[in-house]
Amino acid sequence: AQTVTQSQPEMSVQxxxxxxxxxTYDTSESDYYLFWYKQPPxxxxxxxxxxxxxxxxxxxxxxFSVNFxxxxxxxxxxxxxxxxxxxxxxxxxxxxxxxxxDGLTFGKGTHLIIQP
Amino acid sequence: xxxxxxxxxxxxxxxGTPVTLRCHQTENHRYMYWYRQDPGHGLRLIHYSYGxxxxxxxxxxxxxxxxxxxxxxxxLTLESATSSQTSVYFCAIxxxxxxxxxxxxxxxLTVV
Numbered sequence: 001a002q003t004v005t006q007s008q009p010e011m012s013v014q015x016x017x018x019x020x021x022x023x024t025y026d027t028s029e030s031d032y033y034l035f036w037y038k039q040p041p042x043x044x045x046x047x048x049x050x051x052x053x054x055x056x057x058x059x060x061x062x063x064f065s066v067n068f069x070x071x072x073x074x075x076x077x078x079x080x081x082x083x084x085x086x087x088x089x090x091x092x093x094x095x096x097x098x099x100x101x102d103g104l105t106f107g108k109g110t111h112l113i114i115q116p
Numbered sequence: 117x118x119x120x121x122x123x124x125x126x127x128x129x130x131x132g133t134p135v136t137l138r139c140h141q142t143e144n145h146r147y148m149y150w151y152r153q154d155p156g157h158g159l160r161l162i163h164y165s166y167g168x169x170x171x172x173x174x175x176x177x178x179x180x181x182x183x184x185x186x187x188x189x190x191x192l193t194l195e196s197a198t199s200s201q202t203s204v205y206f207c208a209i210x211x212x213x214x215x216x217x218x219x220x221x222x223x224x225l226t227v228v
Contacts (some may be wrong), residue, residue: 045159045206045219066168078160095215103149103174103208104217106158 002094002095004025006107013082020067021077021110023092031097034068034075035104040088048090051075053097079112087114118142122207122220129227135194137223139189139207148190149174149208149217150182159206165190197227 003026013019018023025034051059051068058066063080079086089111093104119142129135139148147166151159151174153175161174163182171182181193194201204224208217 033215037219043204043222045208045222047216047218050216103151103161103164104159106160108156108158 002029002032002092002096002105004094004105004107006090006092009108010111010113012113013079013114015082015084017030017082018078018080019082019112021079021090021112023075023077023094023107025073025075025092025094026107027073028077029096033095033097034066035093036064036066036075036077036095037093038086038088039091039109040085045091049077053083074112082114084114084116086112088112120207120209120218120220122205122223124223125221126224127226129197129225131198131227132196134200135197135225137192137205137207137225139190139192139220141190141209143209143211143218144187145211146187147210147211147212147217149210150180150190150192151206151208152176152203152221153206154203162192162205194209194225199211199227201225 005024032053034051038046038048043070049061065078067076081098092107095104121140123138149164150162153159160176165171167183183191207220210217
């Protein structure tokens with residue numbers, strides 16, 4: 001079974017600064033997907049970014065980018081120019097490619113605080 | 117936003133009573149999931165469905181059952197609610213079994 005570890009229960013950053021959230025995972029598979037989800041106080045789970053393991057290029061979505069290190073099984077999220085609206089819980093998630101109808105495996109989350 | 121509606125959004129119930137949570141989608145996605153979210157545990161999979169009448173157990177399925185009689189509806193039932201089932205429950209859908217999932221708004225269930 002796959003496991004996902006987020007070692008930072010809480011992070012704090014000044015508005016307009018850059019912050020990196022860490023995620024490591026354990027798998028014996030070679031093909032898979034990785035995701036970052038954001039959960040603001042509204043409780044809604046929002047997809048931030050996705051990465052296919054077979055792609056070497058790191059995914060980017062506006063101010064959000066990832067550093068995907070397949071050999072190290074590491075998948076960190078970088079948020080540039082942090083904004084107050086970025087304050088939320090962030091969850092890293094893993095999903096198998098082949099025959100994986102059984103959903104995503106989540107880390108326990110990192111609570112991101114944005115200091116004005 | 118993906119068309120996923122969970123009902124009810126909040127519920128308080130007594131220990132030992134049956135509870136059914138409903139997830140309704142308008143996306144015609146094949147795969148549907150029920151997760152629970154608890155502090156310090158992230159989201160954990162309860163049950164999932166890969167088609168009408170096709171369901172299977174997830175990581176934390178004890179005490180829960182599901183049914184899917186139509187593509188658009190996935191029901192989660194607690195046959196006899198216990199205090200340990202106090203949680204926030206999320207429904208999710210995905211078009212394929214290996215892509216991102218889109219989530220409903222969540223249901224906060226309190227068992228007293």
